[in-house]
Amino acid sequence: MPKNKVVPIEEAMSHVESGMSIAVGGFIGQGDPLTLIDHLKLMDVKDLTIYENDAGYGERGVVELVKQGKVKKIVASHVGTTPAIGKAMNEGRLEVEATPQGTLAEMMRCGGAGLGGFLTPTGIGTIAEEGKQLITLEGRKYILVPALKCDIAIIRAHAGDTWGNLIFRGTSRNFNVPAAMCADYVIAEVENLYTLGELDPNAIHTSGIFVDAVVRANVEYCTIREEKFNG
Amino acid sequence: MPKNKVVPIEEAMSHVESGMSIAVGGFIGQGDPLTLIDHLKLMDVKDLTIYENDAGYGERGVVELVKQGKVKKIVASHVGTTPAIGKAMNEGRLEVEATPQGTLAEMMRCGGAGLGGFLTPTGIGTIAEEGKQLITLEGRKYILVPALKCDIAIIRAHAGDTWGNLIFRGTSRNFNVPAAMCADYVIAEVENLYTLGELDPNAIHTSGIFVDAVVRANVEYCTIREEKFNG
Amino acid sequence: MADAKTIIAARAGRDLKDGQIINLGIGLPTLIANFVPEGVDVVIQTENGAIGVGPAPAPGCEDRDRANAGNQPITLIPGGSYFDSATSFAMIRGGHTDATFLGTLQVDEKGNIANWIVPGKMLAGMGGAMDLVTGAKTVYIVSEHCAKDGSSKLMKQCTFPLTGAEECDVIITERALFRRYPGKGFVLEEVAVGYTLDDIAACTDMAYAVADDVKLEAFGE
Amino acid sequence: MADAKTIIAARAGRDLKDGQIINLGIGLPTLIANFVPEGVDVVIQTENGAIGVGPAPAPGCEDRDRANAGNQPITLIPGGSYFDSATSFAMIRGGHTDATFLGTLQVDEKGNIANWIVPGKMLAGMGGAMDLVTGAKTVYIVSEHCAKDGSSKLMKQCTFPLTGAEECDVIITERALFRRYPGKGFVLEEVAVGYTLDDIAACTDMAYAVADDVKLEAFGE
Numbered sequence A, B: 001m002p003k004n005k006v007v008p009i010e011e012a013m014s015h016v017e018s019g020m021s022i023a024v025g026g027f028i029g030q031g032d033p034l035t036l037i038d039h040l041k042l043m044d045v046k047d048l049t050i051y052e053n054d055a056g057y058g059e060r061g062v063v064e065l066v067k068q069g070k071v072k073k074i075v076a077s078h079v080g081t082t083p084a085i086g087k088a089m090n091e092g093r094l095e096v097e098a099t100p101q102g103t104l105a106e107m108m109r110c111g112g113a114g115l116g117g118f119l120t121p122t123g124i125g126t127i128a129e130e131g132k133q134l135i136t137l138e139g140r141k142y143i144l145v146p147a148l149k150c151d152i153a154i155i156r157a158h159a160g161d162t163w164g165n166l167i168f169r170g171t172s173r174n175f176n177v178p179a180a181m182c183a184d185y186v187i188a189e190v191e192n193l194y195t196l197g198e199l200d201p202n203a204i205h206t207s208g209i210f211v212d213a214v215v216r217a218n219v220e221y222c223t224i225r226e227e228k229f230n231g
Numbered sequence C, D: 001m002a003d004a005k006t007i008i009a010a011r012a013g014r015d016l017k018d019g020q021i022i023n024l025g026i027g028l029p030t031l032i033a034n035f036v037p038e039g040v041d042v043v044i045q046t047e048n049g050a051i052g053v054g055p056a057p058a059p060g061c062e063d064r065d066r067a068n069a070g071n072q073p074i075t076l077i078p079g080g081s082y083f084d085s086a087t088s089f090a091m092i093r094g095g096h097t098d099a100t101f102l103g104t105l106q107v108d109e110k111g112n113i114a115n116w117i118v119p120g121k122m123l124a125g126m127g128g129a130m131d132l133v134t135g136a137k138t139v140y141i142v143s144e145h146c147a148k149d150g151s152s153k154l155m156k157q158c159t160f161p162l163t164g165a166e167e168c169d170v171i172i173t174e175r176a177l178f179r180r181y182p183g184k185g186f187v188l189e190e191v192a193v194g195y196t197l198d199d200i201a202a203c204t205d206m207a208y209a210v211a212d213d214v215k216l217e218a219f220g221e
Helices: A007-011 A034-042 A062-067 A083-090 A099-114 A176-181 B009-013 B034-042 B062-069 B085-092 B101-112 B175-179 C006-013 C028-035 C085-092 C129-133 C197-204 D002-016 D029-036 D083-092 D129-135 D197-202
Strands: A020-026 A050-052 A071-076 A095-097 A117-120 A133-137 A139-145 A151-163 A184-193 A213-216 B023-024 B048-051 B071-076 B096-100 B117-120 B133-137 B140-146 B151-160 B185-194 B215-216 C021-024 C043-046 C050-053 C075-084 C099-102 C106-108 C140-144 C170-172 C178-182 C186-190 C209-215 D021-024 D043-046 D050-053 D076-082 D099-102 D106-108 D138-142 D169-170 D176-181 D185-191 D209-215
Touching: A007 A034, A007 A213, A020 A176, A034 A062, A034 A151, A034 A184, A034 A213, A050 A062, A050 A099, A062 A071, A062 A083, A083 A095, A099 A117, A099 A176, A099 C085, A099 C129, A133 D176, A151 A176, A151 D169, A176 A184, A176 C085, A176 D209, A184 C197, B009 B034, B009 B215, B023 B175, B034 B062, B034 B151, B034 B185, B048 B062, B062 B071, B062 B085, B085 B096, B101 B117, B101 B175, B101 D083, B101 D129, B151 B175, B175 B185, B175 D083, C006 C028, C006 C140, C006 C170, C021 C028, C028 C050, C028 C099, C028 C140, C043 C085, C075 D209, C085 C129, C099 C129, C186 C197, C186 D129, D002 D029, D002 D138, D002 D169, D029 D099, D029 D138, D043 D076, D043 D083, D106 D197, D185 D197
Parallel strands: A020 A050, A020 A151, A050 A071, A071 A095, A151 A184, A184 A213, B023 B048, B023 B151, B048 B071, B071 B096, B151 B185, B185 B215, C021 C043, C021 C099, C099 C140, C140 C170, C186 C209, D021 D043, D021 D099, D099 D138, D138 D169, D185 D209
Antiparallel strands: A117 A139, A117 B117, A133 A139, B117 B140, B133 B140, C043 C050, C050 C075, C170 C178, C178 C186, D043 D050, D050 D076, D169 D176, D176 D185
16 A cells, blocks of 8 residues: 655654755645645744745735745746745845746746756846856757756645645646645645545546645635545 | 537548648547548648647558558657557658657647747757757756647547637546647647636636637547546 | 736737647736637646646635745646656747747747846746747747836847847737748737827837838737 | 466465565566465556456456457456556556566676577567566566576576666576676576585576675575
């Protein structure tokens, strides 16, 4: 029987240490792992480097960790939905590296897939190519983007089983899938926990092979468990 | 309302011309698009280049087109399950290029994703690196594999709707997903055809955005339609 | 007469073709969904992970797992589906999206687009814009013709950092429509109600040709 | 006494650790599934697109959409699932698979593996083997010690085209078990029932060290 990975949140999050890189799922609040972020707020860690599409929405999300001074750097495609990020940058408390959204998603997937990098046409002729190796193939110029590997990933899923098979709901899938692939230790908070065999084997979005720990999401962040959930 | 892409097989297959490259889904018979291959057997085309994991199983699959002399070259990871392929190679009627399985899958996905190529560690120190550009990143050597774009893809799905959203069943998913991404014109044979909205939007494996034509699979290649199919 | 944004969105809507897959940027471009012509069916992709975006849900029927890239609640039309971000950008970068509609800060006569950062101002980020302008088959800039200070957004050369180099195919403003052709650059094809060819020349810094069959009073009523 | 294949599979099974994700090659390696120790749970991945492979189905219960990479019918254990080939090789290449067990034609003292082609013979192809030896955390070669002509498969240097360079971590034959350590090369750790250290030396062409605590009669009863 596949291993039971359901653990107390303290145990899962004890893998996070100062100076680590963390891939975070979600998209301006859609599917953000707020339970795990809430727990990080209580922990004594700093100098984190965050890879995420954004920093959350309004006052919620990774922006809360930035306000606490726990984050050294964010690599994101867009931080415009969290005004406190701009303030932290201006005050020199935070470094932000802007990366095209598709490039960021692919960096994560690529790292998870054991590839060294990929060639993208996105950003050619823009500052996105600065400091990057350029490669021309069949007359077209590409940026060589190295794959991303992180120490930790924190993600949220709508449904999960005890081995960490995950199913997402609606547009909350987003970066949760690639983030789950690229880290040494992957922690998933799940809104609805199922026993092995309850989830349709054809409908799994993220296999438990990618997941190291499963934690229950806070009830306030959960949508309703649906009968016979298949996605 | 998304366009109805269900067309007669003759219309869909009329896009195939001599000299074209064709990505073929399936894995030694699991999910092979036999209805479309059967139709190709009746067509007057030659000098095809096939990209597929294999050439089918026993006497069924792309091997049938090889025996008819329609195929110039196969790029595959393994052709050991179809003895007639070896015979055609030996007689100089067919060129076979062996490619690692994971590399072939990624070539297809990469072409479909608009990337120029990717760096893989697979095959370093073997003949798979011959004639390929090698790139060293952070001390590790990789093969730069260019992305694959084909003229046509032929695939099979267990369930599909009229716009070409597809759901696969069991291990018949395999190369059908990446093959569907990498071609200019993608033809899907579906075992069970559904109207728009019948398939769970969270359970689609291949979006209709990738599919150009939907054809009914021959009944002999179909598994039973299940009630309330969700994958 | 309608306001500038409505005029632009309405004209952009008329450019849609049946069966197209389109992506609409945040803000003005989102309005284009209200102007899809009768008899034309388009499928709307949103880069955060949905295709087949339908009308906004009725008040009280919002679902926090169903939103667009601007975080507005959405519904899906039958046939719509959800996917992850890597797959979403495979759709976008891979040329499977027919048209993308984006606002801009600047666009220039070479088709360069600058719409993600104003030097010296707060960094927000390019989001999916760089991928969209690189990957979509046709890139529409839908924007007011002039900036707030009255200067032309249609410039000889962008001065802000680019979103994409030579990627813009069509510019639609409340005053005019330009299409870019290989080897010819932008061609003025339509002028809106209330403007003359001279008016357009006066407020447009980029070089452009005027189509032989340029249409006056072509839109904007 | 059991035959060579059974002895090898049984010893390989004893090397499995609880919670491991493993991939079993076609042929001999498939037998290892029958020798998972009591109290050890492993999850079997098959590269054609399933994880959580269970026992073969009962006769008459085969399903053509449920098979392994060798086209044998499979079942799934609860918690198993299906995926496409690009995702499957993300699992394999990306180091998410703990161990892969493969047969071989040749293996050499540097850990080079040659198991996919005999020069001059019919080409079959490497299938997923190159990805598996590159990506799996531990690469086991499970193979008879000698080829049919009696020559050692454990060579000073492979003469056939390689599947992977310096990728083999453990060799298990019906006669012995060797593990490769960084900077030390292969170390003989176990000798099977019926063989002496001299026997192993006589049928092994590759260089190896003998462990101080080498176990004699360690397996193969």
